[in-house]
Amino acid sequence: MNIHEYQAKELFAKYNVPTLRGHIAFTADEAVRAAQELGGNIWVVKAQIHAGGRGLGGGVKLARSTTEVKEVAQQIIGMNLVTHQTGPEGKLVQKVYVEEGADIQKEYYLGILLDRALEMPIMMASTEGGMAIEDVAHNTPEKIIKVAIDPVTGFQGFHGRKLAFGLGLPKEEINTFIKFAAALYNVYMDYDAEMIEINPLVKTGDGRFLALDAKMGLDNNALYRQEHIHEMRDLSEEEPTEVEAGKFDLSYIKLDGNVGCMVNGAGLAMGTMDTINYEGGKPANFLDVGGSANATTVAKGFEIILKDPNVKAIFVNIFGGIVRCDRVANGIIEATKITNVNVPVIVRLDGTNAIEAAEILRNAGIKNIIAATDLADGARKAVAAAKGE
Template sequence: MKLEEFQAKALFRQYGLPVPEGLVATRVEEAVSAAERLGLPVVVKAQVKAGGRGKAGGVKLVRTVEECREAASGILGMTIKGYPVERVLVDPAQSIGSEFYVGITTDRRKRRPVLMTSASGGVDIEEVARSTPERIFFHTIDPRYGLRSFEARGMAFRLFDSKEQVLACARIMVDLWRCFDGCDASLAEINPLALLTDGSLVALDAKIVLDDNALYRHPDFEELRLPTDEERKEQEAKRMGLSYVRLDGSVGCMVNGAGLAMATMDLIKHLGGTPANFLDIGGSSSPEKVVGAMKLLMRDSNVRSVFVNVFGGITRCDDVARGLVEALGSMGDPPPMVVRLTGTNEREGVRILSETGISATSDMTEGARRAIGLAEAGASGGAS
């Protein structure tokens, strides 16, 4: 789960990290009064779970109330990388000397958390990694001991010369580790960490991504969820035991297993069609789940046909077929669909479906091809 900047900053504050005293506003006048309370100049920042806000015009430095009003009304209601801006963070403007990068994530290759720092802060760190990899420093953290002060100091000496700044930065690194670990984050990042002209360090931006697998340990994080419409659908799916990601295509996919679901999407693309979504219905395919999945697919108006691809393993194909028949019977206007069933009792499964007039096959490629055909027929039918 990605957090917005103001939420990440609130968590940073809890762990003692230095962040500006900003205020959140959802309306223009609220932003103006926040600016007045904080004292101008301020920075008005769009709150969205996407990078590149500055480039999109979602971050503005303003010196007067009029400028603040203009900036806030421009930013609220913007859409950045598909995310509508519903909130702005109003932060007091800072007098910045230079900008650094400090972040912690999981190094999958080493299977441990890694602390990354750079004196090239304030820009996309992945760009720095591509163009000047020698400007990023890494330190692998042993999760059993956490980030120790001496390790943090060693890293801080690579960024700063003055003892005060080294100690302050080391402190920030240790607190960032405590935050990363305490929140079960998969990413905790300060970019930029600003060295102000008065010599102090402050986290001007904050990014936290929480590990979805660990959310059960943090029931209080549930209220941090500020889902967009798209994410709301994904969550709804999750509650039903489904894993759903929407794409732009016309062939709706319903598959058991994440790997097979990706393979199904790839196959549709390979055969010249376009997948409408990723949808993993998991191991057991009860009729209720199938109905739920089908409803989810049909809410996407781009869907012209549905391809159900089930590898019946422990689950028997004839059971899945009966479930599908029951599911479709309960739906008023089922979409054109093709079911591919294979594995245990596949012949019986295919027979049950064929008897009820559902296009069924035991071959994945054949099934995908038919579903693409149905989608194309549906699209041309819709256009005439």
Template sequence: MDIHEYQAKEILSNFGVAVPAGALAYSPEQAAYRARELGGEKWIVKAQVHAGGRGKAGGVKLCESDNEIYEACEGMFGRKLVTHQTGPEGKGIYRVYVEAAVPIDREIYLGFVMDRSTQRVMIVASSEGGMEIEEIAETRPDSIVRSIVEPAVGLQEFQAREIAFSLGIEPGLVQQMVRTLKGCYAAFSESDATMVEINPLVVTGDDRILALDAKMSFDDNALFRHPQISELRDKSQEDPRESNAADRGLAYVGLDGNIGCIVNGAGLAMATMDTIKLAGGEPANFLDIGGGASPERVAKAFRLVLSDSNVQAVLVNIFAGINRCDWVAEGVVQVLKELNLEIPVVVRLAGTNVEEGQKILAQSGLPVIRANTLMEAAQRAVSAWKSDAFASAS
């Protein structure tokens, strides 16, 4: 789960990370009022969307008067911000963050992520802040500092000082940098985050170290331990198919293909998508319906997959252990009768009660294409999709 910049800054500030003064606004008038409350002569108005690259896309504006703030917000509210991370569909702007401008001396990149190879938290930092880390890695790889945190002891003072020295922090500011690093690590570990990114972390002209921008992502599976963080979710920034699936206890990731997948088990779902690609098709989604797939759950999965207008064929691939093939077959028959589908549906069942499941499909009288192996199912799904698409084009 991702959260907005202002929410990430609030969490980080609670762990001792210094941030500029700022306030949230839901209208141009409120934004101008927030600026007057903050005081000063210059303000930054930032669109609050779950995406990087906001500045290049017009989502960050420097303003020097109430009128400029109002005009900047007028150009943001209600429009879609399109960046390299949002894709062409963009993300809607419904709130902005007004922040007092600060005098910047230098910019630093700082990130905390899970490193799979070491199974530890890795700190990634660079003296070249203000750019995407991918761009830094390509143009200035020598500027990147990496440090692994040992979970048994956490981030130690000496380790934080080493990072500060590697970034060229002046001696008088090292303790501020140590406080920032330790605060970020505490926020990461105590809130079950999967990423903390500050880009840029700035050294100001008055010798302060401030988080000028902040992003945080969290492990969905751990949100039950953090209800206060779970409440920060903004579904307007998410793929509606994915948030719809999450509300129904289904694991779903939308893709750009044409063949919808309904599978039980994450590993089998990944294998199914790979096999579709191997057979010459493009999967439209990752969908894991889990271990207890009742007919009702299968029907929910079908409706979710079919909510994607790009889907032109559906492949159901079930290997029943805890599951039962007859339950899945009942769900398939139920939803096909209800929805009167006009696209091909391929079903491959294996495991518990597979004979009963096959019998239910055969006796339903519905045009279900059956398969015995995963490769056969993928090939039939791709073939049926291509034939159907050709017929529609003709």
């Protein structure tokens, strides 16, 4: 789960990771009040969406008077912000974060994420602040300094020194930086973060380090013990159909093809998409119905897949292990009674009681259900059906 910049900064503040003062605003008038409350004569108005590259897309603007704050807030709130991370469709901006200005002397990058190979968090720093870290990693990997932090012993001074000296910081700034990095590590661990990215981390004229931006993703599996974070979930940032599917324990991801698929197990679900692609079609979605695959979940699956008007055929691919195919077959028949399925449904059931299942489907005599013998056969038939063949 991702959270907004302003929410991440709230958490930072609790852990003494220095940030600038700011307020969230849902209207231009609220933005003006926020600016007045903050005081000063320069503010930054920042679109709050779950995507990087907001500045380049026109979602971050400087204002030198409250009149300007109002103007830019009006421009940003309600805009459809397109960045390299939103995709071409962009994201609707519903709120802005109004922050006080800062005297920026230099920009850095600081991030923490899990290194899956080392099985521990790594902290990364770079002098190339304000740039996409993926590009830095690609073009000038030597400009990224990494330290792996053993969670058993935690963040040590030497981790901080390696980063600080690596960044070429002058002696008098080393300790301030180390304190910053240590506090950030605590945020990462205590909130079960998956990644934190501060880009840029800035050094001010008076020698302070500040998180000018904040991006934070959290481990979904740990949300049960992070109640406060759970409340930060912004459903408007997520694909509505995916949220809907989640309510029924279905894992759904919308894609842009026309062959819908419903599969048990994440790996086989991906494999089914790949097979459809291999057979010359394009998958419309990823959908893992999990272990149960009963009438209710299958019906819900059909409903969710068919919300996408591009879908011209559905490939149901179930490998029955513990779940018996005859039960799944009955579930599919039931499901077609609950949900109106108006496209061809290609059904491949293999594994436990597959023969009985084929019999059940045949006897049901539902005309848009087409039986398939195996994975390749099912994918071929689904691709052909989607093409209207």
